[in-house]
Amino acid sequence: MPLYQKVVELSTNTNHPTMAITRGVIYCPDQLNVPGIPETSASETMLGKLITENNTLQIIATYRPPKTNKLRFLEEIKILLKQVPTSDDIVVIGDTNLDMLGDKVNATISKYKNMMCEHGLECAIPTSEITREAVVDGLLETSCIDHVWVRSRYTQRAHAHILMCKLSDHYMVGVRLAAIDCGRAGVPEQIDPNCTTSTRGTAGSEAKVSDGVPTGSVYGPVGYIMHVNSVANVVHNSQLYMYADDMCLLSAGKDIASMMDNIQDDFENITKWAHDNGIILNLNKTKCMHIHSPYNNNNNK
DSSP states (O other): OOOOEEEEEEOOOTTOSSOOOOOEEEEEETTEEEEEOOOOSSOEEEEEEEEOSSOEEEEEEEEOOTTSOHHHHHHHHHHHHHTSOTTSEEEEEEEOOOOOTTOOOOHHHHHHHHHHHHTTOEEOSOTTSOOEEEEETTEEEEEOOEEEEEEOSSEEEEEEEEEEEEETTEEEEEEEEEEEEOTTTSOOEEOOOEEOOEETTEEOOOEEOOSSOOTTOSHHHHHHHHHHGGGGGGOOSSEEEEETTEEEEEOOOSOHHHHHHHHHHHHHHHHHHHHHTTOOOOGGGOOOOOOOOTTOOOTTO
């Protein structure tokens, strides 16, 4: 699928009775149609439709705030699922705040699972996987509240992915569908993933991408930013400024010795974080600058 991209802008939904839909920007392929935001009271939900040569994929992306009614949320999702033609494929993805970690059993979870199964959906993320970690009252809480449900006729397998870098206290989740094409002879054939990139209106030739992110894609810098976002959690003494792959630590004070100690402590934390996350720091571009008043020649002030 070519990576020609378009942007869909979302505005705040002031009519929403319980919460405000966050304004944002969505990058998506030209084939993806984003019809908008349905009227819901227990969740923030967005719909998408991806039309290919063989089938139509309906996408339901949802978020249920913890304080909204669980049963009302299930009814809203059920209504949306009923509106999808039985011939279409479906992906339901999002933060439901319904914990299925360790196959937890209660009336709401059972109703949730039964409802999804009744519409032919299968959960792509194992209930043994942790999608959220948070420290509450000094104790670590883990849960599986970010789910991916899939119903697909032209799919050999749905591969769920959990990126081990967090946005806030959630790990990012996604799904990759290994598509098949039944062709003229009715024999399934694997579709090779091809993509191309364009710069200032000039498109390059198509190339097969089996893994990774192609250079020049819209997702490339976005994915990198998400990957390095958690570095801010290890900086405790300095002000942190980041832009793309550049980072600046800023410390101000009257005692240069204590300022240097603060920066050094944060730098050591960043170095350890970079090692753990597969990031290489460029020492040749790492500089330390001392800025002081021209009227104060005392380097210790």
